[in-house]
Amino acid sequence: MATETAGRSAPPAAAADVAARLEPADRVALLRYMLLMRGLEERAMNLYRQGKVPGSFYDGFGQEAVSVGAAFALAPEDRLCVLHRDLGAHLIRGVTPERILAQYMGREAGITGGRDGNVHFGDHRTGCVGMVSMLPDMMLVAAGMAMAFRIREERRVALTWFGDGSTSRGDFHEAMNWAGVQQLPVIFVLENNQYAYSTPTTDQYAVNPVERARAYGFPGVSVDGNDAEAMFAATLEARERALDGGGPTLIEAVTMRMHGHAAHDDMKYVPKALLEEWRAKDPIDRQAARVSALDVDVDALRAEVRAEIDAATQRALESPMPDPATATDRVFYAGDTDVLVEDGHAPYSAFAR
Numbered sequence: 074m075a076t077e078t079a080g081r082s083a084p085p086a087a088a089a090d091v092a093a094r095l096e097p098a099d100r101v102a103l104l105r106y107m108l109l110m111r112g113l114e115e116r117a118m119n120l121y122r123q124g125k126v127p128g129s130f131y132d133g134f135g136q137e138a139v140s141v142g143a144a145f146a147l148a149p150e151d152r153l154c155v156l157h158r159d160l161g162a163h164l165i166r167g168v169t170p171e172r173i174l175a176q177y178m179g180r181e182a183g184i185t186g187g188r189d190g191n192v193h194f195g196d197h198r199t200g201c202v203g204m205v206s207m208l209p210d211m212m213l214v215a216a217g218m219a220m221a222f223r224i225r226e227e228r229r230v231a232l233t234w235f236g237d238g239s240t241s242r243g244d245f246h247e248a249m250n251w252a253g254v255q256q257l258p259v260i261f262v263l264e265n266n267q268y269a270y271s272t273p274t275t276d277q278y279a280v281n282p283v284e285r286a287r288a289y290g291f292p293g294v295s296v297d298g299n300d301a302e303a304m305f306a307a308t309l310e311a312r313e314r315a316l317d318g319g320g321p322t323l324i325e326a327v328t329m330r331m332h333g334h335a336a337h338d339d340m341k342y343v344p345k346a347l348l349e350e351w352r353a354k355d356p357i358d359r360q361a362a363r364v365s366a367l368d369v370d371v372d373a374l375r376a377e378v379r380a381e382i383d384a385a386t387q388r389a390l391e392s393p394m395p396d397p398a399t400a401t402d403r404v405f406y407a408g409d410t411d412v413l414v415e416d417g418h419a420p421y422s423a424f425a426r
């Protein structure tokens with residue numbers, strides 16, 4: 074990444090110009106991470122149905138471009154608060170498929186070592202903060218980390234995802250307000266998937282929340298959330314502006330929740346025609362078409378990802394259940410390391426090369 078301090082007034086680059094900074098290998102990687110996310114979540118759903126995943130199971134089917142595209146634009150030193158439909162971000166930061174499947178099954182090899190078999194995890198070594206279930210508390214956590222970066226005069230950003238349902242909560246407004254007042258280097262990605270559980274957005278707000286950003290003193294942009302490259306471009310732009318002292322950005326990723334809220338939800342309340350309309354805009358199909366045009370064998374890529382998931386499933390199933398005697402270990406952090414100090418692990422970062 075650039076290390077010099079740039080001037081404040083650089084005009085934002087057009088999204089197409091920013092996306093043009095993606096090399097062919099980047100375009101393939103975007104597709105690969107989306108395939109990995111979808112394949113892993115499909116596998117986890119099967120394991121859930123076999124009784125191997127305790128509790129319920131949440132996925133981001135159809136929303137893969139939102140987490141993959143945004144996380145792709147971040148640097149190892151940035152910090153992420155990843156939510157329940159954003160598995161792609163963990164993958165990009167280097168959490169292995171095996172650890173993710175082990176996490177869902179509550180196994181020792183999972184990220185929390187079996188202390189939570191769900192999506193409430195984060196691996197601080199990858200720069201990802203564990204998710205707090207109360208929504209959208211992570212907006213405040215991200216704003217807090219961005220404030221620490223500002224006070225320490227560090228060139229890095231914090232980013233968090235949250236759903237449309239979060240925008241009706243007080244914490245949303247508190248985080249937006251403070252980020253605007255302090256002009257913090259934080260990126261808020263609003264994952265507008267049309268529903269918060271069974272409540273459609275028409276019953277949630279009278280004004281599209283992306284318009285609220287201006288009221289809090291910073292830009293809000295609406296992006297096609299089913300286009301990984303558009304998500305990458307918007308996030309990269311927001312990041313560069315934040316690093317240049319330009320403050321926060323609200324990115325609304327317009328997408329659709331293609332599955333129920335969780336495995337138990339048959340989502341009878343979603344009109345079938347609406348789903349069909351969005352199925353035609355599948356983010357993986359869209360990126361696959363771009364990658365095919367580069368003369369890359371997409372079928373071979375799909376087979377490679379499937380083989381990786383099969384091997385990861387095998388290893389995750391071999392991981393033992395945790396020792397009950399260790400249940401209270403790691404509940405409170407015993408160390409004194411400043412977790413904001415070290416760089417996160419991001420094997421595929423646009424800035425790592």
Ligand SMILES: Cc1ncc(C[n+]2csc(CCOP(=O)(O)OP(=O)(O)O)c2C)c(N)n1
Pocket residue numbers: 158206207208209235236237238239240264266268269270330334
């Ligand atoms: C404050 C709070 N209320 C309720 C819940 C339970 N809950 C978890 S996810 C969810 C739906 C959230 O909808 P949205 O923000 O649109 O995200 P989506 O699930 O659609 O991605 C609810 C109600 C919660 N986690 N926190």
Ligand SMILES: [Mg+2]
Pocket residue numbers: 236237238264265266267268269270330
């Ligand atoms: Mg929603």
